[in-house]
Amino acid sequence: MSIRITGTGSALPGRYVTNEEIAGLVDTSDEWIRERTGIGGRYVSVGETVAELAARACVSALENAEKEAGEVELLLVATCSPEDTTPCIACQVQDKIGAGNAVAFDLNAACAGFLFALHTAWAYVEAGIYRNALIVGSEVLSKIVDWEDRGTCILFGDGAGAVYVEKCESGGVLGFVQHSDGSRGGVLACGCRQIVNPYFSGKAQNPYIRMDGREIFTFAVRQVPMAVEEALDRAGLTVPEVELFVLHQANRRIIEGIARRLSVSLEKFPMNLQKVGNTSSAAIPLLLDELNREGRLREGMKLVLSGFGAGLTYGACVLEW
Ligand code: ACO
Numbered sequence: 265m266s267i268r269i270t271g272t273g274s275a276l277p278g279r280y281v282t283n284e285e286i287a288g289l290v291d292t293s294d295e296w297i298r299e300r301t302g303i304g305g306r307y308v309s310v311g312e313t314v315a316e317l318a319a320r321a322c323v324s325a326l327e328n329a330e331k332e333a334g335e336v337e338l339l340l341v342a343t344c345s346p347e348d349t350t351p352c353i354a355c356q357v358q359d360k361i362g363a364g365n366a367v368a369f370d371l372n373a374a375c376a377g378f379l380f381a382l383h384t385a386w387a388y389v390e391a392g393i394y395r396n397a398l399i400v401g402s403e404v405l406s407k408i409v410d411w412e413d414r415g416t417c418i419l420f421g422d423g424a425g426a427v428y429v430e431k432c433e434s435g436g437v438l439g440f441v442q443h444s445d446g447s448r449g450g451v452l453a454c455g456c457r458q459i460v461n462p463y464f465s466g467k468a469q470n471p472y473i474r475m476d477g478r479e480i481f482t483f484a485v486r487q488v489p490m491a492v493e494e495a496l497d498r499a500g501l502t503v504p505e506v507e508l509f510v511l512h513q514a515n516r517r518i519i520e521g522i523a524r525r526l527s528v529s530l531e532k533f534p535m536n537l538q539k540v541g542n543t544s545s546a547a548i549p550l551l552l553d554e555l556n557r558e559g560r561l562r563e564g565m566k567l568v569l570s571g572f573g574a575g576l577t578y579g580a581c582v583l584e585w
Contacts, residue, residue, distance in 0.1 A: 267382075267389050267397070268436035269585070271329020271428035272553040275320030276307040276540070277404075283418070290414035297418045302516025306421030306541030309404045314343050315353045317424035318402035319360035321549070325398065325426035326361070328556070333361045336428075338388055338397035339368040342377030342545040344574070345403045346370065349457070353402065363398065374452070375512050375573025376442075377401055377545030379581055382429070382569075383440050389431050400426035401545030408454050410472035419515070420473070421541030425549025435564070435584035439499030441491050442579035451479045452574040484514065484572050485521035488580070492526060492568055495580035503528060505566055506582070510555070512571045513537035513547040522570075534560070544573065561585045 282305045283294035297303055309317075318341055326333060341354040348356070354368035373380040378401035385397035402424035409417050429436075455469030488511070496502060509532055511519055516537060523530045536551050543550060548569055555561050565585040572578035 266436035268432040273324025274553040315356035321424035321426035329428035336366040337394040339366040340381040376571035376577035379571035439582040489525040499582035
């Protein structure tokens with residue numbers, strides 16, 4: 265028994281911001297950003313919230329799967345940029361789309377969040393608890409980015425991507441691995457609520473994303489190929505049998521480095537980061553939706569999904585479409 269993705273959807277905010285526009289805010293250039301990251305532009309929220317984008321992506325995934333919101337049994341939102349501590353984003357989405365029969369909660373594993381949520385849904389289905397799930401990665405990172413820091417504000421974008429998954433008897437998810445390394449959490453961090461009670465006199469945290477870009481780069485290029493091979497091993501497949509590698513869209517040079525380590529042609533690594541930037545937990549489902557709507561995902565095709573990011577967290581999933 266496993267789960268199969270039977271519908272995909274996505275949502276992007278209304279404002280598109282080019283590299284040239286960012287060069288008007290900080291000392292950078294379109295040429296530098298494209299050369300170092302492959303990113304050409306990104307969508308930025310002008311008021312759209314994580315819950316609103318998630319709800320739009322969910323409605324589009326349900327339409328694609330030809331399902332009603334009332335049929336959803338599990339609703340998982342992966343996000344690391346919620347506006348609200350409570351109610352959780354998943355409960356807000358449940359209300360917005362009318363998924364009244366679902367159990368809904370959020371999960372934060374940063375850029376690996378969607379993948380970890382997919383694995384969570386798989387485990388629930390495998391345990392016989394639920395038969396389907398709506399999984400959405402949604403981020404409005406523009407509110408946790410320091411728009412005066414040229415090292416980070418060029419990288420991120422806002423958006424949401426969703427998938428509907430159903431129990432299946434064959435195919436679907438074939439192998440999975442997840443890893444976390446909290447000892448390296450400082451490499452990519454973002455403060456949230458501060459301790460500001462009357463008894464505390466310590467220093468306030470930086471509320472914005474701070475990152476050691478080189479460390480992240482090295483981590484991704486070293487660990488992701490190992491995770492991919494581990495997941496393939498569990499699925500009983502080998503690297504050459506995979507038709508598409510749908511990776512977290514952090515930056516082009518990371519993906520090139522991973523492709524080189526796996527000795528796979530870059531043509532098997534679809535990318536949309538040039539248009540949307542790094543959208544963290546939304547990146548994989550956004551790209552899946554694009555590929556699905558372009559008709560590039562054929563039934564029976566073997567895919568590898570891989571997410572990696574803050575935590576540090578990373579993992580890979582092998583699936584038959
Ligand atoms: N424009 C122009 N110059 C810049 C910019 C910019 N936007 N940002 C940094 N620089 C400068 C630096 O100040 C430095 O100048 P100096 O030599 O005078 O000191 C120079 O460029 C080189 O800086 P580095 O940080 O060493 O640049 P590097 O080649 O490592 O590229 C980058 C930086 C693109 C962030 C790279 O490290 C990278 O891709 N890292 C991966 C990080 C990532 O993708 N994070 C996303 C979140 S995590 C995730 O999703 C997995």
